[in-house]
Amino acid sequence: MYPAELKYTNDHEWVRIDGAEASVGITDFAQKQLGDVVFVELPDVGRTLKQGESFGTIESVKAVSELFSPLSGEVVAVNSDLANHPDHVNSKPHDTWMIRIKVSNATETAALLDANAYEALTK
Amino acid sequence: MVEFGGWDMPVEYTGIIDEHMTVRTAAGLFDVSHMGQIEIAGKHALEAVQHLTCNDASKLAIGQIQYSALTTPAGTFVDDILVYRIADDHFMLVVNAGNIVKDYEWIQNNTRQRGGDAVVVNSSSRYALIAIQGPEAEGILQTLTEIDLPAIKYYWFANGEVAGQRVMVSRTGYTGEDGFEVFVPPASAEKVWNALLAAGADKGLKPAGLGARDTLRLEASMRLCGSDMDENTTVMEAGLGWIVGWKKDAFLGSEIIKAQKAGSLDKKLVGFEMVDKAIARHGYPVVANGQQIGVVTSGTQTPFLKKSIGLAILPVAMTTVGTEFTIDVRGRQVTARVVPEPFYKRAKK
Numbered sequence: 001m002y003p004a005e006l007k008y009t010n011d012h013e014w015v016r017i018d019g020a021e022a023s024v025g026i027t028d029f030a031q032k033q034l035g036d037v038v039f040v041e042l043p044d045v046g047r048t049l050k051q052g053e054s055f056g057t058i059e060s061v062k063a064v065s066e067l068f069s070p071l072s073g074e075v076v077a078v079n080s081d082l083a084n085h086p087d088h089v090n091s092k093p094h095d096t097w098m099i100r101i102k103v104s105n106a107t108e109t110a111a112l113l114d115a116n117a118y119e120a121l122t123k
Numbered sequence: 124m125v126e127f128g129g130w131d132m133p134v135e136y137t138g139i140i141d142e143h144m145t146v147r148t149a150a151g152l153f154d155v156s157h158m159g160q161i162e163i164a165g166k167h168a169l170e171a172v173q174h175l176t177c178n179d180a181s182k183l184a185i186g187q188i189q190y191s192a193l194t195t196p197a198g199t200f201v202d203d204i205l206v207y208r209i210a211d212d213h214f215m216l217v218v219n220a221g222n223i224v225k226d227y228e229w230i231q232n233n234t235r236q237r238g239g240d241a242v243v244v245n246s247s248s249r250y251a252l253i254a255i256q257g258p259e260a261e262g263i264l265q266t267l268t269e270i271d272l273p274a275i276k277y278y279w280f281a282n283g284e285v286a287g288q289r290v291m292v293s294r295t296g297y298t299g300e301d302g303f304e305v306f307v308p309p310a311s312a313e314k315v316w317n318a319l320l321a322a323g324a325d326k327g328l329k330p331a332g333l334g335a336r337d338t339l340r341l342e343a344s345m346r347l348c349g350s351d352m353d354e355n356t357t358v359m360e361a362g363l364g365w366i367v368g369w370k371k372d373a374f375l376g377s378e379i380i381k382a383q384k385a386g387s388l389d390k391k392l393v394g395f396e397m398v399d400k401a402i403a404r405h406g407y408p409v410v411a412n413g414q415q416i417g418v419v420t421s422g423t424q425t426p427f428l429k430k431s432i433g434l435a436i437l438p439v440a441m442t443t444v445g446t447e448f449t450i451d452v453r454g455r456q457v458t459a460r461v462v463p464e465p466f467y468k469r470a471k472k
Contacts, residue, residue, distance in 0.1 A: 038424040
């Protein structure tokens with residue numbers, strides 16, 4: 001269910017580490033809890049985030065939630081497709097990245113969960 | 124599932140957007156058994172209803188229904204209700220789930236104080252309530268009943284059988300679509316629910332939950348008592364002057380309501396549409412020059428109109444259609460505009 005190549009947080013974000021950069025999205029569990037997503041509010045490119053810091057909000061028909069950065073780093077890209085297709089968060093959560101960050105402290109990845117540990121968390 | 128007024132209620136089955144669109148284009152089936160029923164009967168039942176509610180119940184024929192409100196002496200809401208005239212001297216009030224006990228005590232106490240021959244009964248546990256809503260609703264329901272459904276006009280009801288079970292069927296709903304609400308003894312509810320789902324399968328009927336019920340009612344500009352108005356909101360402030368019986372005798376709060384109609388109103392509930400991209404939700408402040416001047420009472424992204432809309436209480440001077448105002452959305456100042464209500468109106472057949 002949860003792709004093994006991704007790492008996860010207790011706040012239901014996933015992170016795909018690709019060399020010095022990482023992309024971030026929310027998990028299938030998170031999108032199911034939210035229901036139909038209608039807005040994703042993302043930060044400006046260039047903003048520096050700390051691990052666990054809020055980087056935006058995600059809004060579904062029924063609720064609004066904060067998004068938390070799994071790692072510290074500078075935002076180098078945001079997914080502009082989400083403005084027109086917020087529903088992609090529901091239809092393909094693990095392929096829909098929200099922000100890409102330049103990781104500033106690789107040792108922080110030790111705090112992330114692997115797929116099995118995350119799946120156990122959602123049970 | 125979510126706790127709502129003491130009931131475990133499904134928020135969604137196939138997703139709020141899917142259920143919402145199904146009701147607008149085919150039909151949705153809602154279990155709204157949480158709604159309460161309070162009956163008033165006796166020689167002075169009409170007088171009691173006239174005293175307790177703001178609409179003119181004397182205009183109701185037997186078999187007819189009206190939207191109304193139980194009002195306080197201040198002209199504010201105890202609850203918003205539907206009044207069914209069962210017989211000349213017998214009325215049934217359909218009330219909100221969370222208010223059943225409060226409403227019953229309010230009605231009982233006020234009726235006792237006035238004296239006369241009027242018995243008040245909380246009959247909520249005697250009815251389950253199933254709503255079938257949408258353009259296909261009549262066709263689906265008709266396959267299960269001998270009741271002549273086309274003969275039931277909007278806001279009228281009839282008695283009969285559905286799927287072999289004794290029911291009362293009213294052409295009412297909380298979605299802005301055509302449809303019916305079926306009052307059924309709890310023991311028969313599952314049978315009627317399953318029969319309807321089976322009968323409607325090839326017409327696209329799907330179960331719908333509390334989430335879609337809320338987006339549908341808001342798109343149709345129907346108020347939610349407790350959210351859009353409460354004991355602090357008068358009938359006029361809620362924009363519901365059309366449910367006041369202006370010609371009837373005094374009722375609870377009538378002096379204040381009449382004074383507000385004559386010009387003393389300073390705030391009012393209006394419909395708005397977001398100009399900026401955001402959803403304004405219940406409780407978000409309306410601000411001007413750093414001061415809170417109003418409040419959002421309901422707001423959502425509507426699945427059918429695909430707009431971000433809502434209801435807000437604003438100073439009367441700002442309630443003209445087209446007026447722009449500012450809502451504080453979690454610290455961000457966003458612009459909204461007053462628009463005409465309802466947001467959505469179904470096409471006439």
